[in-house]
Amino acid sequence: MNPSPNPFLPGAPKPESELAPAVLEWSAMTRSGRKKPVNDDAWLAFASDIKGASLLESSSEHSLAAHDLIFGVSDGMGGGNAGDVASSLLLEELSIIIPMTFKTAATGLHPDYVTHLEKAICAVHEAINMRAGVDDKHKGMAATLALAWFTPENLYFANVGDSRIYLHRDDETSMLTLDHTFAWKKFNRGELSERQFREHPRKSVLYQVVGGGKRQVKPNIAAFPYQPGDRFLICSDGLIDGLWEKHIHSGFTQNTGSTSALASSLMERAANNDGRDDITLITLAVHSAEESTA
Numbered sequence: 001m002n003p004s005p006n007p008f009l010p011g012a013p014k015p016e017s018e019l020a021p022a023v024l025e026w027s028a029m030t031r032s033g034r035k036k037p038v039n040d041d042a043w044l045a046f047a048s049d050i051k052g053a054s055l056l057e058s059s060s061e062h063s064l065a066a067h068d069l070i071f072g073v074s075d076g077m078g079g080g081n082a083g084d085v086a087s088s089l090l091l092e093e094l095s096i097i098i099p100m101t102f103k104t105a106a107t108g109l110h111p112d113y114v115t116h117l118e119k120a121i122c123a124v125h126e127a128i129n130m131r132a133g134v135d136d137k138h139k140g141m142a143a144t145l146a147l148a149w150f151t152p153e154n155l156y157f158a159n160v161g162d163s164r165i166y167l168h169r170d171d172e173t174s175m176l177t178l179d180h181t182f183a184w185k186k187f188n189r190g191e192l193s194e195r196q197f198r199e200h201p202r203k204s205v206l207y208q209v210v211g212g213g214k215r216q217v218k219p220n221i222a223a224f225p226y227q228p229g230d231r232f233l234i235c236s237d238g239l240i241d242g243l244w245e246k247h248i249h250s251g252f253t254q255n256t257g258s259t260s261a262l263a264s265s266l267m268e269r270a271a272n273n274d275g276r277d278d279i280t281l282i283t284l285a286v287h288s289a290e291e292s293t294a
Helices: 084-098 101-105 114-134 182-188 194-198 237-243 245-252 259-273
Strands: 001-005 023-030 041-049 052-055 060-064 069-075 145-150 157-161 164-169 172-175 222-223 231-235 277-289
Touching: 001 259, 023 041, 023 069, 023 145, 023 259, 041 084, 041 277, 052 084, 052 259, 060 069, 069 084, 069 231, 069 245, 069 277, 084 114, 084 157, 101 114, 114 157, 114 222, 157 164, 164 237, 164 245, 172 245, 182 194, 231 237, 231 245, 237 277, 259 277
Parallel strands: 001 172
Antiparallel strands: 023 060, 023 277, 041 052, 041 069, 069 145, 145 157, 157 222, 164 172, 164 231, 231 277
């Protein structure tokens, strides 16, 4: 299991001419922590086209022939009910901003997805801070983000904070994202063992969040050429609290039949091992059009 950013990451996205539209299968789940009165996590799945965003069910499959498909997990933080407000607002705003790329394409221009995604997250950052500034109950609210945006050509992903995206390919499991904590930086450099990282007193102290009254946000954003057979996990840190890296890898290898089986297995094991924090996850599988009935 490789905790560092994925070694499969390429130098450039795939050109459109090489591709036939794939089909994505997914399953999303969330549950509150044992001692949490409110679930501060949120997840979102939507199809995007020139008409805007269409919300998707928690478990299904969909072709990329006519739509982009976007999946996100966010973990909110802040006093009172500010955490769940922040995470929900973040994903809601992204579902409005991301489809604007289709309007750009309709003018004959090729959208710059990475730049658009960065601008979208910065706009949401400002929106959360603005909301917090006019309501004392929401003062200081913030959220993490892990977002996977599938186009017919590539996956564009982003993260802020410690919500993560994992890739499983050719029996290897790797993190695509990076945690915005100094403890994770030390772990990634090999200065801490996984046990030392998990027990580190500042493991959850984030230096990047969306909102939180900070002047700016600097998301981690990259493009990745997915292929049929790839499987992905998007999750909040509540899942990581209950699962070691080896558990995530074994979850992929032992649950190959469906995304729902994988999601249920990971959720139950994480909740049984820890379960104090909210847990949210989305599992995804990429199929060729010939393999699916979507």
